[in-house]
Amino acid sequence: MKNSGYYSQFGGAFIPEILVPTFDELETAYLEARDDENFWKEYLELMSTYSCRATPITRLDNLSAQIGGASIYVKREDLNHTGAHKANNVMGQGLLTKRMKKTRVIAETGAGQHGVATATMAAKFGFDCTIYMGAHDVKRQRPNVFWMEQMGATVVAVTEGSQTLKDAINEAFRDWVTNMDDTHYVLGTACGPHPFPEMVSWFQSVIGTEAREQMLDRTGKLPKRVYACVGGGSNAMGIFSGFFDDKEVELVGVEAGGRGRGSGEHAARLAYDDASIGVAQGYKTFFLQDRDGQMQDTHSVSAGLDYVGVSPILSHLHEAKQVRFEAATDDKVVEAMQRTVRHEGLIPALESSHAFAQAYKEAETMSPEDDILINMSGRADKDIFTVADAVHDPKWKEFIIDKADAYRREKHNG
Amino acid sequence: MKNSGYYSQFGGAFIPEILVPTFDELETAYLEARDDENFWKEYLELMSTYSCRATPITRLDNLSAQIGGASIYVKREDLNHTGAHKANNVMGQGLLTKRMKKTRVIAETGAGQHGVATATMAAKFGFDCTIYMGAHDVKRQRPNVFWMEQMGATVVAVTEGSQTLKDAINEAFRDWVTNMDDTHYVLGTACGPHPFPEMVSWFQSVIGTEAREQMLDRTGKLPKRVYACVGGGSNAMGIFSGFFDDKEVELVGVEAGGRGRGSGEHAARLAYDDASIGVAQGYKTFFLQDRDGQMQDTHSVSAGLDYVGVSPILSHLHEAKQVRFEAATDDKVVEAMQRTVRHEGLIPALESSHAFAQAYKEAETMSPEDDILINMSGRADKDIFTVADAVHDPKWKEFIIDKADAYRREKHNG
Amino acid sequence: MDKHQTTLEQSIRKAREKKDILLMTHIVLGYPSFDDCLRMVEDMVNAGVDLMELQIPFSEPMADGPVILKANAEALKAGATVEQSFEMAERLTKEFDIPFLFMTYYNILFCQGVTEFVERCKAIGIQGCIVPDLPPAEGQDYLDAMHRCKLAPVHIFTPNTPEPRMRFLNDNSAGFIYSVARKGVTGKDTAFSSELETYLSTCKQNTSLPLAVGFGVKSAEDVNFLRGKADIAVVGSETIRVMEKEGVAGVRPFIETLVA
């Protein structure tokens, strides 16, 4: 290991010995790629021909007027191929996998978004692909599983632990320690052992680089605040990194407040006081854990933010007060989503809607001269089961019941 | 009416007297907009900030190699906001609606794609919005209905006739003849009375203009053939129009072959011999009708191609032999979709998959020196109910049955 | 179209000598069945109806409201054909001594061949046609054939129609002008107001033909309102509604309340 990958006290690579050579190889490949101008060129070329980079910036004309405060801009990662910023990371790691001459990729997924992105990348690059997904999430997110399987990926339902994201990560590591020779583990966020946090942030930095330039082009100045939701932290790192050198730009990370502060049912590691520093899943950061260090159950309306840990780089930036952390509760998030759909025709993912909720709240107290920028990390149209449940749509339930009856009859008759 | 809008013998405006002034107004507004350079600029600006125009061209590396014939390129209209080329048309008509100072829009929808696009546009522009959709389609396409309603649109299930697209169109006209003063009817394809065919084609021409330039940039030459699926004909008109002056480029429109030639269950108006010239829904074209002129039931695996008529401009181009028409059958279409998903990570809508099916078939017999271009009019990830049924996924059915049981229990308990 | 006086116009003018206002009713051929149509026409004529629209059902009746729409669909579902409609119309013109018009959509004419269609109308004693989706600009063949056969192509005035266009429509019409009293499709309510009065007088000023007023007429009161302002009151959807509610036998008493 050339560099232990610490950000003040956070980060590191707490990995089983058997993976040490694999991480060495990965770090070397990553560092060489970073040094190789052509790699980034190839990456941008791929993202602009296979996905639609640069993604645009959209101004929320109606809501800016309605709220009557800051002028609100949105970075449109939802327009990426497969519907979220996850595409940036997987395509980058896909190129790296090719560079390392590996032929198989594995990944964990919670919401399913990263699983679909990885399966897509694997189809595009011709890799074999296995996706680990908590059995609980497999149930919640069948549409994503369906598409992963159509892409040729094997989706393994993880029945261990809480059957959600963290268990899928553990399981992916278990696969990797067996198959490291031909397999690359495409970690989905800016977490995990070094070099993942830094490498994933690097691929996602394309968001921030574009956004800064676009805001300057569009408004002639920098936004006053930049909002991003924080699950593992990759979309936040992506957009924030464009503004790290701009001290006047306030960066706001929005975590899953779930049922609220003190409820014990949330996934706010930095905004609330329930988390403490620990080491798990290969890295040191703030975790929602008990005093023994056992990870706790988390809750969020959005599967993609429902995670016990957080990027070590963000933990560092939190302590260094370079990023402010807030949490948005489930009800405010659903409200912000519905408001954005209703008045702007944009469908932010429930994850992204956390950033919208906080931005709307703060915009009110700001001046119309101020611009703010929200990272719309993904679109919700694939999460219709979750969204329909979140807004309690009775017609949706009827539709599902009718559809099920039709399937049942079909079974009977043939 | 300034111009009856005929393309050789096809087209016209067969409209109830009460709409004559409304069509006059629309035609005037449309012609003025066409003459006004700023209008097109504003349109492009909107499409590049709200959607992600220019959409890219992707080369199908794996399938080109696998098929071993022509080099296959894809125009990525699936990356548009709301997931299809329909966005181009609705945003254009939205600007026109604003120009005419109308405050309400109505639209018909079959697959739901145009309904979602229109509802989105209405949310963005702050218009009231009513969407007419055959009751049969409402049932099949509940996810789209859900999003339309979330956007604030009123979705009216049309229980007349065959309860599909053509009936929704009739119903939209019935609304319009009552509310023409404040309402614009956003017709979704290059059909209907003049100036719709021409106007919708104009907005969609952005596809072809971009694509021609992109192909030249990318390959240094023009593609040998360009493929597009044909429902009403708007995406086909859009991409073809970029190549009308290039006599060496062969344009191929692909209709819904359904269960095949002679089956009576298809929607091939130009590729098969079952259609005849008629006048309905306000325009003259080839219709699938009986000898009395009654419209017949059509069938396609894709709701968006399942329509009795076809753009009068395409009927003209068919007769003039400027576009070749083919039909792809349901089974080939599903196969082409699955192949594209599996080997390229792209998820073409079932509609678009018609173009892919025909292109794959023809690519085989072409030389690797030849490039062909497919218009990927939309993505299928929102049509998961249809796609899961088309590929007969048993796990999907189980999931729906389980979900329904959970909803039923919920009802019982509270 | 030069202003020959059609038989239809002559009959209307003659009937008007005896009555303040005439009554035109509407049925959809083949709904609920051809036999029922025959019975209804008989009842209507006996009740005092002066002229009738016979709608040949079409699968896409764009300008019709829910009631007539459904009637079209049901007639087709029961197997009604254009041929049967012609046969029924021929029988009606022979048996009953009032003028009959065809109302249908252009595709029905187009698929029969416009000239053939019009000539057959002539042959079977139909006196005029209303084709709501065929503006004069699209229908030169049709107008020529109607003219040749001395049949009446009836066109429609609406509250949205500018006066120059009214005159243009008048020039292309014969028999009478069908004036719709409000926006929208057939079968919805209209407020019979002074606004309507103004509109009707504008209509009158812009045509030399008798004026029929339709859309929403459903009671003797409505008919009375039109007395002196129009030549013909058109009762469309309401008859079908009554028939659906009370059966074919309910039609005659309903019509009788209107002409009372």
Next chain:
Amino acid sequence: MDKHQTTLEQSIRKAREKKDILLMTHIVLGYPSFDDCLRMVEDMVNAGVDLMELQIPFSEPMADGPVILKANAEALKAGATVEQSFEMAERLTKEFDIPFLFMTYYNILFCQGVTEFVERCKAIGIQGCIVPDLPPAEGQDYLDAMHRCKLAPVHIFTPNTPEPRMRFLNDNSAGFIYSVARKGVTGKDTAFSSELETYLSTCKQNTSLPLAVGFGVKSAEDVNFLRGKADIAVVGSETIRVMEKEGVAGVRPFIETLVA
């Protein structure tokens, strides 16, 4: 770490004077219950086990396979705490005269405080620790504390470990080297082949410490294979599998077949 000889190493070397190969077994503290653990240890010691790994359960046992994973989860679900694990370990070291090691993940140490954790190990008679997610580069505090307390930090060799790294790991280890016989997590099969022989001889060449070999050992045949090639055969998941299938009472007969 300078090469002090730990009590653990001494005990192993002494036991090896009497036996070709030693047997190390593994239990997860609190699974299925602390009482059952006590009984199993008793049975194992009586059956002739030479040393034991006591795993303190952790919610994220990344390097463990399904059997041990489940044991961790069940122990936690039943309420097992680190405090209880310490108490049980203390009792075991007092009652049974074989060396005990802790096996657990780094977060357990980290949350207790690494120094406190190690000092408490010392206090209760634990002789060494295996922390599979703590490479020496990340564990200086831990290594220092273990060294100060003269406890054995055991590290792992794998078929993927290059020889220079083996020497580095050896330099940071005490007690013995835990050599895994194949890639993958605990509890999966290994083919005991000549390839394995070559690998084990490489391991031997790169450590001065006794060599334990684990992962996949499940029969007397497997143990015999290791005779002469290693000092300690480690039986991990298989004991738990036997216990789950045959109850706690099945553990002793199983161990007896191994040492027979």
